[in-house]
Amino acid sequence: MALDELKITQAIIERFTEKLKSALNLDVAIVGAGPSGMVASYYLAKEGYNVAIFERKLSIGGGMWGGGMMFNQIVVQKAGKRILDDFGVKSLPYNEEYFTADAIEATTVICAKACQAGVKMFNCISMEDVVVRKGRVCGLVINWSPVEMTGLHVDPLVVHARYVIDATGHTTEVIKVIERKMGERLLTPSGKIEGEKSLWVEIAETTTIENTKEAYPGIFVTGMAANATFGSYRMGPIFGGMLLSGEKVAQLIHERLKGEKGKSVDE
Ligand code: 48H
Secondary structure, eight states: OOOOHHHHHHHHHHHHHHHHHTTSEEEEEEEOOSHHHHHHHHHHHHTTOOEEEEESSSSSOTTSTTTBTTBOEEEEEHHHHHHHHHHTOOOEEOSSSEEEEEHHHHHHHHHHHHHHTTOEEEESEEEEEEEEETTEEEEEEEEEHHHHHHTOOOOOEEEEEEEEEEOOGGGOHHHHHHHHHHOOOOSSTTSSOOOOEEEOHHHHHHHHHHTOSEEETTEEEOTHHHHHHHTOEEOOSBOHHHHHHHHHHHHHHHHHHHTTTTOOTTO
């Protein structure tokens, strides 16, 4: 059969539209395709939930590609290795406590496993706002990142979601929107974003997991966004906490969704 440029174009438009339409009513909308967001998406999709990730950049992976200062290796501690094993990412013991993995392999394998589990990945799409109903977040307002980057005045589109995960890393963007626009207390000690502290790896890795929780009704924070929201330290180029935080947020949301079968976002 002759190759036909219009058929190719039509195929892309139709299939992308199908994918976007299937993401209009999500169980979980994740903002940010860094390590914590991608890990969370995989575990939730494996439970059968309708999950999508919206990533501002053209590339997925957030800060994981770059390893430490562009030395593209990552370090995970013993506890985090279990997650690498779960995904089938190769890791090498470095000493009693640390394992290393190739940052490129880790990023691509985690992404591939998430896609194969059914996660709908949307790159070049930014979250610019959220949807609220009765003091609870129940969706995202999204737009093409090039629209955001060029400052074009183009109105966004909307997706509904029973839960939203802020996996935007250091900048904790979803929570910032709530703080800026809703004028309501967050579920943090001060009611505001507590803010990220300087580097202390030992404490930061533990608190990343502890701080992985709901930060406003309907929004959970994971990864670096968890520490930035609840006011803990950064940890530098160690990724166990990010992976374990992604797993934990998936478990927390699974528990919630199990108890809410059949409800719509308007209830
Ligand atoms: C769509 C958005 C938006 C938006 C941002 O930074 P990430 O890799 O996030 P984590 O928390 O999974 O991992 C953090 C880790 O990479 C890291 O930076 C560490 C361990 N730092 C320690 C230290 O001391 O420095 O990924 C977040 C993703 C990025 O890809 C952004 O482009 C994306 O979120 N994003 N996507 N809409 N509004 N904002």
